Amino acid sequence: MKRQLLSFCLVVACLWSYASPENYERLTKDFVRGQAAVQSMSVLTFGPEGILFIGDSKAGKVFALDLEDREAPAERKPFSMEDVEGKLAALLGTDPRGVVIHDLAVNPLSQHIYLAVSRSDAKALGFWKTPNDLAYAGILLRIDPEGNISEVSLDNIRHSMADVPSVVKGGEQNWRKSDNRTEAITDIAYHDGKLFVTGLSNEEFASALRVLNFPFKKKATTTTIEVFHVAHGKSETEAPIRTLIPYDLNGETYLLATYTCTPFVSIPLSEVKDGQHVVSKTLGEFGFGNMPIDIITYKQGDKSYILMSNTSKALIKIDPEDITKIKEGLTEPLKDGEYAVGLEHSVLSRVGITHIDNLNEENILTLQRMPNGDLNLNTYPNQWM
Amino acid sequence: MFTVLVVLSGGLFPLAAQSPTAPELVVSKQDDQFGTVRWVLPVRHAPLAEDAGPAVLRVYTQAPGQSLDLPAVMGRYSQNRDTLFFRPRFPFLAGRTYYIWYVGNETAQVIPVLIPQSQLVAPPTVTAIYPSADLWPANQLKFYIHFDQRMRAGYLTDYLQLFDDEGTEVIAPFLDMAQELWDPEQQRLTVWFDPGRIKSLLIPNREMGPPLRPRRTYRLVIRKGWPAAGGIPLAEDQIKVFRTGSKDSQKPDPATWDILCPAAGSKTPLRIHFPEAMDRALLQSGLAVFDDQGNLLEGEIRVGPEEKSWSWHPDQTWQSGTYRLRISTDVEDLAGNNLVRLFDAPAETETGNQAAPPYFERVFTVR
Known part of the structure; x- marks a missing residue:
């Protein structure tokens, strides 16, 4: 009985710790107020307590910002905004082809939407050209539930930062004819006091996973990652992970990650050690000619699912139970005529979606190109996904 | 004003x-x-x-x-x-x-x-192109275009062309990068000739040949229409005509540089003459003057005509004694050869383990 009560208390404490004044004080006590010298908002993600993490490829740093945006909304309702590019263009004094959205993240506490934006030439976006290849995002915008858009100034903000170790040098060109440095940080994900940072390092095996403790203190660790790429028929160490998510399966934490041309892999967190080279398990290959953009989890009732957005495919839905069924990773190249192999997955009837995030427990927010060409923020209830 | x-x-x-x-x-x-x-x-x-x-x-x-x-x-x-x-x-x-x-x-x-296109606010102009000389080595690595105001990035491939002496456009001579190499003020653009076509063992070089051929005349055209940050375009084509010499396969050697020592008690600049033209940007950052105790001295750097000379104008008058000119090994000639490495060196010597010193020194005496 006592033990049960203890467990119950622990569960409550865990839930409470996600948003509590004590936790907030502890996590932000080393923050300093001043200018956050962000050079490029390459990727955004929220941690606990409404702390926004910014991965900055140009500076080779990760910033943690206290947005002082922790108030829950009056009601957790869906959000939609038509023609986001048109509105951003009006704000930035240009036309809709002159704005590019680099990333999107929803503050889980306030349900405010944050966008990393640049005023650059969207005409230069191409099949393999991502926003970060074109320009450095220098504007952080907040959209409130009423649809008001405002800039979050980084001139005087509580923040801390950490260097990402051994980031790839600039000045070298990759196969997409972009500077390698734009892939120094391709994604960041927070899990249980740790920030996982993917991208290219200057080491022999360039594709790297760095682990930073948060609050930022100890030196970051770097692990290099190898993937067997079914569509390319070979092991690769140079291609960066495009997006990742930490996920608990059968009591063990895995990093689920995906790459250009869409191999989907798992790496047990227990194998991620400083200076080690890890060969990931290729669970499936979801199709060449595509770059994954975002990956999230969501619930339908009590059951969890994984959702991926892509440059050239509709949303992909994965049942984590199917991951546990895969004992051996893929090690054979695609055969003639094959396209997607391995892990079971559904391709949903939701096209034109670049960025996704959980708007709240019941809804998923998407940035979606509509049939009329407008770029909209659309909300879909979890049960429709 | x-x-x-x-x-x-x-x-x-x-x-x-x-x-x-x-x-x-x-x-x-x-x-x-x-x-x-x-x-x-x-x-x-x-x-x-x-x-x-x-x-x-x-x-x-x-x-x-x-x-x-x-x-x-x-x-x-x-x-x-x-x-x-x-x-x-x-x-x-x-x-x-x-x-x-x-x-x-x-x-x-x-x-x-x-907002007017051009009547009231002046269109941008090209103020300089470096190398400023009209003779470039056939393996010229990069050049600099200076504008008089902040420019918009992303237009290099649309507005920069190279023609050979028959008037034929050279196809893809420049490194095509999404992130163009602008200085922070976005007034100086660094343009690289495609290094893959310059390095003699690489596939682009074998398939397409080097971007420039020896002993020819080329016309570099910066086309009108290149927009400044405010949107006003470059009003006129800017043309730079240059000849190519042979390939430069020699590392610059500071031992061969002429140093003209100033006299004690004067503020005469220290002057250096190079046997060949050098990369201008690296001349601005790669050389410094130290006293005999190793203290960095303050002064102003000026690069001479055709980037074949360099002078340093001291803030203080010279005292008699020994001085050191420290030259970063990164200093390059026009072909991208620095003090320790040829740009077109075979890969094995490039990754050789001999540790290169970060700088060379020339000692000079002021009397």
Whole structure:
């Protein structure tokens, strides 16, 4: 009985710790107020307590910002905004082809939407050209539930930062004819006091996973990652992970990650050690000619699912139970005529979606190109996904 | 001096004698062509409460009313006595019409303002191209284009062309990078010839040959239309004609440099003559003068004609004694050969383990 009560208390404490004044004080006590010298908002993600993490490829740093945006909304309702590019263009004094959205993240506490934006030439976006290849995002915008858009100034903000170790040098060109440095940080994900940072390092095996403790203190660790790429028929160490998510399966934490041309892999967190080279398990290959953009989890009732957005495919839905069924990773190249192999997955009837995030427990927010060409923020209830 | 060009003030809307003045847009080159809206506030507003700027003055990209849900242009308000200023977050764009909405009287009014293409704000010009000499080695690695104002990035491939002596355009001579290599002011662009075509063992070199061939005449054309940050295009083609010599496969050797030592008690510059033209940007950053105790001395660097000489103008008068000219091993000639490595060196020597010193020194004496 006592033990049960203890467990119950622990569960409550865990839930409470996600948003509590004590936790907030502890996590932000080393923050300093001043200018956050962000050079490029390459990727955004929220941690606990409404702390926004910014991965900055140009500076080779990760910033943690206290947005002082922790108030829950009056009601957790869906959000939609038509023609986001048109509105951003009006704000930035240009036309809709002159704005590019680099990333999107929803503050889980306030349900405010944050966008990393640049005023650059969207005409230069191409099949393999991502926003970060074109320009450095220098504007952080907040959209409130009423649809008001405002800039979050980084001139005087509580923040801390950490260097990402051994980031790839600039000045070298990759196969997409972009500077390698734009892939120094391709994604960041927070899990249980740790920030996982993917991208290219200057080491022999360039594709790297760095682990930073948060609050930022100890030196970051770097692990290099190898993937067997079914569509390319070979092991690769140079291609960066495009997006990742930490996920608990059968009591063990895995990093689920995906790459250009869409191999989907798992790496047990227990194998991620400083200076080690890890060969990931290729669970499936979801199709060449595509770059994954975002990956999230969501619930339908009590059951969890994984959702991926892509440059050239509709949303992909994965049942984590199917991951546990895969004992051996893929090690054979695609055969003639094959396209997607391995892990079971559904391709949903939701096209034109670049960025996704959980708007709240019941809804998923998407940035979606509509049939009329407008770029909209659309909300879909979890049960429709 | 700071010149303010009044682009457009009221006038479209007749103002009654007792009416307050209308806001106006001022744009100046010194202001980085941002443009600022300036409004001498009517008595009823002055002094304006802090944060009240947006309540009385806003700028829109479309006439408000046409599309009411579009937000106003983002920017910063400031006040100097009875004058309200609005500076947009990003420069106003040339050729665009903006709408200044303001509450002067009881009702709000709107003034459309066309940002001129070129009449009032000067178009950008190319101030220099380096190497400035007319003879480039056949394996020239990179060159610099200097503009007189901030330019828009992303237009290199559209506005830069190279023609050979038969007038045929050279196909893809330059490294095509999405992130162009601009300095922080975005006034100097570094353009690389495709290194893959210069390095003799690489596939692009074997398939397409080097971008430049020896002993030819080339015409580099910077085409009119290249837009400045504010949107105003380069008005005229800028043409640089150069000849190519043979391939430069020699590392620069500081031991062969002529050093002209100044006299003690003078502020005569220290002068160095190079046997060949050098990369200009690296001459600005790669050489420094130290005293015998190893203290860095303050002075001004000037690069001589055709980048074949370098001078250093000391802040203090020379004392007799021994000095050290420290030369970073990164200093390059025009072919990208630095003091320790040939640009087109075979891979095995390039990754050789012998540790290169970070710099070389030439000792000189002032008497």
